[in-house]
Amino acid sequence: MTTEDGIEKIIGRFGKYQTWILFLISIGRLPTEFQLNIVVFLLPGVEYECQDSAVNITNHCPCEHPKYDQSTIVSSVVTEWNLICDRVYLASLAQSIMQIGILAGSLVFGQISDRYGRKLAVLLSLFLEAAFVAISGLVPxxxxFLVCRFLIGTAVGGTMLCGYVLFIEFCGKSFRPYVIGLHEISFIVGYFILPIIAFYVREWRTLQLVTSVPWLAVISYYWLIPESPRWLITVGKKNEAITLLKLIAKKNNKTTENIESIVEEMEKETMRESKKPASYVDLFKTPKIRFYTVITAFIWMFCSHTFFGVNQYIGRLQGNIYLNVMLSAVSLIPGLIIVVFATLHLKRKVSIVTSFSIAGLSLLVFIFIPNNIEALTLTFAIIGLIGAYTSFVQVYLFTSEVFPTIIRNTALGFASMFGRFGGFIAPFVVNLGIEWASILIFSGVAFAAASLCYLLPETKDIILLNSIEQTEGPKNAITEIKNNETNIDKTTK
Structure with missing residues (x-):
């Protein structure tokens, strides 16, 4: 097997055209980024006076006639439908139901992406995301609203999964460490902008409309975003791939010579497996793929549980909710820079295990900090969030490198499905009512995820594999490529 990345050889590691694709996907994904964090404004913890008797009692249950504190948030899902006392579980359900939607969306859009193309999956998920959010702001x-939250989740699952895979398949092997940083720009931007929007738009229905309706314009992406050339090659659409690669090469000021021969060589490597569409059954047919599938599923579940749990917990800390969320967003920027540096210079497993460990340790420290020291509690909560976030970012890259192109989206979709189980449980853990128990659970699963990462192969600097056969061969292709590269280095010396 060649150690050269054919796509990188043709269009370059990252040029003008890839920058354009990154820009479009980042802008189109903003409603997704908003919805991943908007729960602290839609379903916040609320203060109220119970006016059932002559003497008003604060936060008393049961309460038929609450008067809510509107000094911070004028209206929310909690206040509109009185999700307090014996109905508080409905607030947790409204938070969690989107995770089930993301689970379904990851499965559905993962299959659409591998069977019918990355472009279709990305366009559908981006448009439906904006549409479902807008509808949720109008329902009586x-x-x-619960149904809309589920449907929003399905689209979120598609945008998170398919947008990432489309972008990474346009980039060369040597640029992948930077991809995880660039792709996360939209998340941090959306995370930072959201509390600013929420500060001025304090009614939840208007907030949903403001953060969705303008993005219905993503329908225009049909004419702006191309199909993945890697996917075209794996499904036998060689001529379409050649035409597209020539166009991109010209825009990136690259030569268009030998494109046909390079594509033909790439096609030969996947010819035997690319004629049949990928399915979830393929994840369990062969021993190595089956083992990788099970391990990554649990890693995703533990990672998602920690990240979404800590993220929601920060919204409940004392202090200004808008400032707390903004500080959380800003704090992720250095974390993302560290991830790119670690991806460039450290082994994948070392950097991911370190991130999980930082999350687990900071949360353990958090348990022993008195609640009245607001600045310190927020600091360690944010450190835990950074650890969980950087783990999540790296798990996307790690998983996409472990699995071959023919089932890459399917594998990510399956792993993401388990991630949603973790995310679904997180709000209920946050609402346990025993703070130290909640934090201890989040910390424990972070350490469990770190341990499981050791069971997967090291993938730093490998070429993205195309077929199951390459992964399942007598000698794992990942190891083979690394040995070949080592031999080349020795020869040059």
């Missing part, structure tokens, strides 16, 4: 009943 709580059960309708």
């Amino acid at each position: 009943e709580f059960w309708m």
Whole structure:
């Protein structure tokens, strides 16, 4: 097997055209980034006076006639449908139901992406995301809002999964460490902008419309975003791939010579497996792929549980909710820079295990900090969030490198499905009512994820594999490539 990345050889590691694709996906994904963090404004913890008797009692249950504190948030899902006392579980359900939607979306859009193309999956998920969020801001009943939250989740699952895979397949092997940083720009931007928007738009229905309706314009991406050339090659659409690669090469000021021969060589490597569409059954047919599938599923579940749990917990800390969320967003910037540096210079497993360990340790320290020291509690909560976030970012890259192109989206979709189980449970853990128990659970699963990472192969600097056969061969292709590269280095010396 060649140690050269054919796509990188043709269009370069990262040029003008890839920058354009990154810009479009980042802008289109903003409603997704908003919805991943908006729960602290839609379903916040609320203060109220119970006016059932002559003497008003603060936060008393049961309460039929609450008067809510509107000094911070004028209206929310909690206050509109009185999700307090014996209905508080509905607030947790409204938070968690989106995770189930993301689970379904990861499965559905993962299959669409591998069977019908990355472009279709990205376009559908981006448009439906904006549409479902807008509809959720108009529904008159709580059960309708729950349905919308589920549908929002399905689109979120598609945008998170398919947008990432489309972008990474346009980039060369040597640029992948930077991809995880660039792709996360939209998350941090959305995370930072959201509390600013929420500060001026304090009614939840208007907030949903403001953060969705303008993005219905992503329908225009049909004419702006191309198909993944890697996917075209794996499904036998060689001529389309050649035409697209010539166009991109010209825009990136690269030569268009030998494109046909390079594509033909790439096609030969996947010819035997690319004629049949990928399915989730393929994840369990062969021993190595089956083992990788099970391990990554649990890693994703533990990672998602920690990240979404800590993220929601920060919204409940004392202090200004808008400032706390903004500080959380800003704090992720240095974390992302560290991730890129670690991805460039450290082994994948070393950097991921370190991130998980930082999350687990900081949360353990958090348990022993008195609640009245607001600055210190926020600091360690944010450190835990950074550890969980950087783990999540790296797990996307790690998983995409472990699995071959023919089932890459399917594998990410399956792993993401388990991630949603972790995210679904997180709000209920946050609402346990025993703070130290909640934090201890989040810390424990972070350490469990770190341990499981040791069971996967090291993937730093490998070429993205195309077929299951390459992974399952007598000698794992990942190891083979690394040995070949070592021999080349020795020869040059």
